[in-house]
Amino acid sequence: MKDIKAPETNNDNTVNESGYWRSFKELYKDPSFDKALKNEFSPEALQKPEVDKMSAVTRRRFLALMGASAAFAAAGCNNYQDKGFIYPYNNKPEEVILGLPNFYASTCSGCSSACGILVKTREGRPIKVDGNPDHPVNKGKICTKGQASVMNLYSPERLKEPAMNKAQTNWNDANKKITETLVSASGSGKEIAVVTHTIVSPTLKKLLDEFKVTYPTAKVYSYEVFNDSARINAWQKSYGKRSIPVLQLDKAKIIVALESDFLGNEKNMLEFTRMFVQNRDVMNANEFNRLYSVEGAVTATGMSADYRLRLRTDAIEELVMCLLNEVIGKKKISAFAMDSRVTSVFSSNDLKQFAVKHKLDEKVIDHLVNDLVKNQGAAIVYGGDKLPESTHIAINLLNDALGNTKLYSADSENTELMPLSTSAEMEALVSAMASGRVGAVIHFDTNPVYNLSPDYNYAEALKKSACKHNFGGTGKRNNGNFELCTAHSPCTGIME
Numbered sequence: 065m066k067d068i069k070a071p072e073t074n075n076d077n078t079v080n081e082s083g084y085w086r087s088f089k090e091l092y093k094d095p096s097f098d099k100a101l102k103n104e105f106s107p108e109a110l111q112k113p114e115v116d117k118m119s120a121v122t123r124r125r126f127l128a129l130m131g132a133s134a135a136f137a138a139a140g141c142n143n144y145q146d147k148g149f150i151y152p153y154n155n156k157p158e159e160v161i162l163g164l165p166n167f168y169a170s171t172c173s174g175c176s177s178a179c180g181i182l183v184k185t186r187e188g189r190p191i192k193v194d195g196n197p198d199h200p201v202n203k204g205k206i207c208t209k210g211q212a213s214v215m216n217l218y219s220p221e222r223l224k225e226p227a228m229n230k231a232q233t234n235w236n237d238a239n240k241k242i243t244e245t246l247v248s249a250s251g252s253g254k255e256i257a258v259v260t261h262t263i264v265s266p267t268l269k270k271l272l273d274e275f276k277v278t279y280p281t282a283k284v285y286s287y288e289v290f291n292d293s294a295r296i297n298a299w300q301k302s303y304g305k306r307s308i309p310v311l312q313l314d315k316a317k318i319i320v321a322l323e324s325d326f327l328g329n330e331k332n333m334l335e336f337t338r339m340f341v342q343n344r345d346v347m348n349a350n351e352f353n354r355l356y357s358v359e360g361a362v363t364a365t366g367m368s369a370d371y372r373l374r375l376r377t378d379a380i381e382e383l384v385m386c387l388l389n390e391v392i393g394k395k396k397i398s399a400f401a402m403d404s405r406v407t408s409v410f411s412s413n414d415l416k417q418f419a420v421k422h423k424l425d426e427k428v429i430d431h432l433v434n435d436l437v438k439n440q441g442a443a444i445v446y447g448g449d450k451l452p453e454s455t456h457i458a459i460n461l462l463n464d465a466l467g468n469t470k471l472y473s474a475d476s477e478n479t480e481l482m483p484l485s486t487s488a489e490m491e492a493l494v495s496a497m498a499s500g501r502v503g504a505v506i507h508f509d510t511n512p513v514y515n516l517s518p519d520y521n522y523a524e525a526l527k528k529s530a531c532k533h534n535f536g537g538t539g540k541r542n543n544g545n546f547e548l549c550t551a552h553s554p555c556t557g558i559m560e
């Protein structure tokens with residue numbers, strides 16, 4: 065057995081105060097990196113050149129030397145095959161034609177949007193990822209994270225073999241020991257906790273269901289640091305179901321983003337961006353949409369907005385109440401205006417007073433209300449992931465009153481294969497681990513030690529579980545999981 069040495073880091077498992085590193089030399093504290101860092105502005109570099117002591121090479125001679133160097137370099141590189149051997153296939157796979165790439169359709173697992181991707185491969189090696197033009201969600205578009213996902217495959221930090229107690233082992237031994245622990249935990253009635261991110265693959269969901277049948281005490285917990293559970297819960301309370309229809313942003317003339325970065329960093333970002341830009345064509349001004357953004361911090365969406373209003377996140381709900389009062393209470397739009405149980409909720413919210421109180425441009429606010437009223441059924445008010453459930457419910461009511469539900473697609477919706485665990489469920493897991501009621505914990509391509517807020521005290525509770533198995537796609541060695549888990553197995557990525 066060979067020991068795997070974790071890189072030397074500070075006590076807090078970071079390489080410097082900020083926790084960022086720019087190269088492996090810095091990560092592993094290579095002395096040459098420190099030296100280069102110190103010599104970045106060496107005293108010699110700041111001194112004036114002493115012309116007398118400089119080389120006597122003339123300009124003509126210098127150019128001649130440069131030309132010769134370039135010619136030698138080109139000659140040295142002209143036949144790369146001389147650098148080694150390239151063996152032909154003994155038995156060439158039918159689909160491989162040497163020199164021609166193959167493309168495979170797959171699904172990106174970079175986030176819960178699950179975009180369709182095309183992976184370009186050469187002789188079986190993935191080399192580039194692009195959006196799949198035939199995929200209904202992203203239609204050929206891809207984000208930077210998806211495009212960079214190919215680098216996970218070749219990461220030198222990736223765990224290649226299983227390890228037990230930080231020592232490398234083989235798959236047979238690892239499988240045997242882990243299975244024994246799972247059987248023992250299940251037999252003694254202790255919980256087996258599987259911690260994952262959002263499950264977007266039906267195959268993975270099926271495997272987890274089968275796992276739960278084999279080990280009846282198993283429970284699956286899924287979490288995302290940033291998620292849209294508030295929007296989904298609000299949708300369920302407003303309409304009685306958890307599947308939110310896809311928004312047809314390409315048909316919206318007016319878009320009001322409330323604390324939402326739907327063009328930059330939220331769920332369905334690629335799909336929204338694709339639809340949004342369809343009506344931002346300067347050559348087709350008649351179809352130009354208008355974007356209002358009301359937000360507390362600067363986002364990509366705010367930067368693309370025609371009108372941006374700066375407002376604290378905790379005041380957004382009050383703004384929606386004022387808009388409801390303006391649209392339903394004062395302008396008597398929709399049947400809700402006849403229902404005093406509804407109107408009494410926001411009758412005291414005055415938009416003008418709100419604008420003065422929060423120093424919002426009153427002209428822009430008037431413009432926004434007029435646009436919403438004038439474009440009923442062709443406008444959308446969209447709340448961001450960070451907003452609480454109650455704000456999303458108010459936004460749903462506003463869209464309903466304005467008839468904007470016409471923009472909800474009738475034949476395509478965002479579904480949840482498995483709802484994310486609530487904070488209460490994650491707290492219950494931590495408490496069960498801390499009290500020794502959990503016999504085994506499996507981290508499935510997740511790093512809750514790092515991701516979860518320190519308030520959960522997850523790392524401390526994890527130490528009390530008998531078996532901690534880290535099952536990681538890119539299974540980095542230098543992370544919180546590796547330090548605290550007893551068993552580690554690499555799992556295949558989407559391109560393997």
Ligand code: SF4
Pocket residue numbers: 172173174175176177178179206207208209210211333334
């Ligand atoms: S938005 Fe980006 S990271 Fe998320 S699934 Fe699509 S391509 Fe992957």
